[in-house]
Amino acid sequence: MSKKGLKIVTIGGGSSYTPELIEGFIKRYDELPVKDIYLVDVEEGKEKLEIVGNLAKRMVEKSGLDINIHLTLDRREAIKDADFVTTQFRVGQLDARIKDESLPLKYGVIGQETTGPGGFAKGLRTIPVILDICKDIEELCPNAWLINFTNPSGMVTEAVAKYTKVKNIGLCNVPIGMRSGAAKIMDVSLDRISMDYVGLNHLVWATNVYLDGKNITAEVVEKMAQGSSMSMKNISNYPWEPEFIRSLGMVPCGYLRYYYQMDKMVEEAISDSKEKGTRGVVVKKVEEELFELYKDKDLDIKPPQLEQRGGAHYSDAACSLISSIYNNKKDIQTVNTVNNGAISDLPDNVVIEANCVIDKYGAHPINIGHISPKIRGLIHVVKSYEELAIEAAVHGDYHSALQALTVHPLVPSSAVAKKILDEILEQNKDYLPQFK
Structure with a gap:
């Protein structure tokens, strides 16, 4: 890694999240000497890349730091000699997401961007593209780290681990959201809360919650039983049934509502899609407003409206992870990485989401051992789905x-699975050459 200044490449540079990434690098400049940031996008994303890239340039100019922002549609030129490559792209853009969310609802099945058939469709489109990017990395910057927050992050990370030689770690903002939810419930600052996590991407539980190192899991669970919520921007916030959450005895992530409260979630998704469209339709409006803001030549900060997107804090987590690798910090972060025996009940070569020690060699999951039968079955079934989907x-x-x-637990029968699959393949045929 270059000591004279790092080269960072962001694929999907025209994303509305990019200002958060730039802010993260600016505020860590003392420990992370970034020299060049290449924002890369595809032809369809060119206009967004220009808008967000110009905002990035204004942010850097305001900071007075010696960082160069480059905007390009030439991925190979950007990747050459990079130290870190981050990925935050969406194949088919938001229109594809809206279709992913809408199609399953016709069959009374959850339509969601990363969970169930919607996440499956997204995975089919995304995995071939990430593997193609990895070929470029292997050739042009073989020592670089790939930091992925393209969803479905766990599956994408596992595909890279199984099919390439690229050093890669997956990231998700859900664990950060769970920690800030617990801090809110306990009315304390975030830095006083820590958690033990076990599971997969978007299928994770906090088995222990600590306040200043003291285990307060029972207290947090009881507050949730009494109606305190730890919601996410993009997931409905039905209260947990009190006896259910007490009997679980741990904190489920918001995505687990799709499994534990499937009936309510399907019902709501169907009525929402009729009234205001799926979440993708809502996000499209939020994005349009954000890009209007980004066009303002006087704007030189990350606007607070970005918090309305469900993925807020992703980029900050990415900067933190990059800094820990670069500085060999050996601190603990929650990431997606290869199991390597951390969870005894899963194969070694699959990707899990867990607390890991981060150093210059990457992410080392902290040993978890066997998992409680309360959650083991669901983890097993969803992991089987992920392996087959990859x-x-x-x-x-x-x-x-x-x-x-x-x-997949959200799909009721093989007949429904076949109907949904055939429609997914037809709807996405331009993005799925591997099925020709």
Whole structure:
């Protein structure tokens, strides 16, 4: 890694989240000497790249730091000799997301961007692209780290781990959201709360919650039983049934509502889609407003409205992770990485979401051992789905795809799985050459 200044490449540079990433690098400049940031996008994203790139330049200018912002549609030129590559792209943009969310609802199945059939469709489109990016990394910057926050992050990270030589770590903002939720419930500052996590991306539980090092899990669970909430921007916030949450005895992430409260969530998703459109439709409006703000030549900070997006704090987590690798910090962060025996009940080569020690060699998951039977079954089934979905995405294998959707807990039968799969393949045929 260059000591004279780091080269960072962000693929999906035209994303509305980019200002948060730039802010993260600016505020860590003393410990992370970033010299060049390349924001890369595709032809369809060119206009957004220009708008967000110019805001990034104004932010850097305001900071007075010696950082160069480069905007390009040439991915290979950008990747050459990079130290870190971050990925935050969406194949098919928001229109594809809206279709992912809408299609399953016709069959009374949850339509969600990363969970169930919607996440499956997104994975099929995304995994071939990430593997293509990895070929460039292997050739042009083989020592670089890939920091992925493209969803479905766990599956994307696992595909890279199984099919490439690239050093890669996946990131998600859900664990950060859970910590800030617990801090809010306890009415304390975030830095006083820590958690032990176990599970997969968007399927994670906090088995222990600590305040200043003291275990307060029972207290947090009791507050949740009495109606305190730890909601996320993009997921409905039904209260947990008191006896259910007490009997679980741990803190489930918001995405677990799709499994534990499936009936309510499906019902709400169907009525929402009729009244105001799916979450993707809402996000599209938020994005349009953000990009209007970003165009303002006097704007030189990350606008507070960005917090309305469900993925806020992602980018800050990415900067923190990059700094820990670069500075060999050996601190603990919650990331997606290869299991390597940390969870005894899962294969070694699959990706889990857990607390890891981060150093210059990457992420080392802290040993978890066996998991409680309360959550073990759900983790097993969803991991089987992920493994099959990755095989389907990589090889264009229809049979793996059908089995993946059939085993998914949110899909009621093999017949429904087949109907949804056939529609996904038809709807996404321009993005799925592997199935031709």
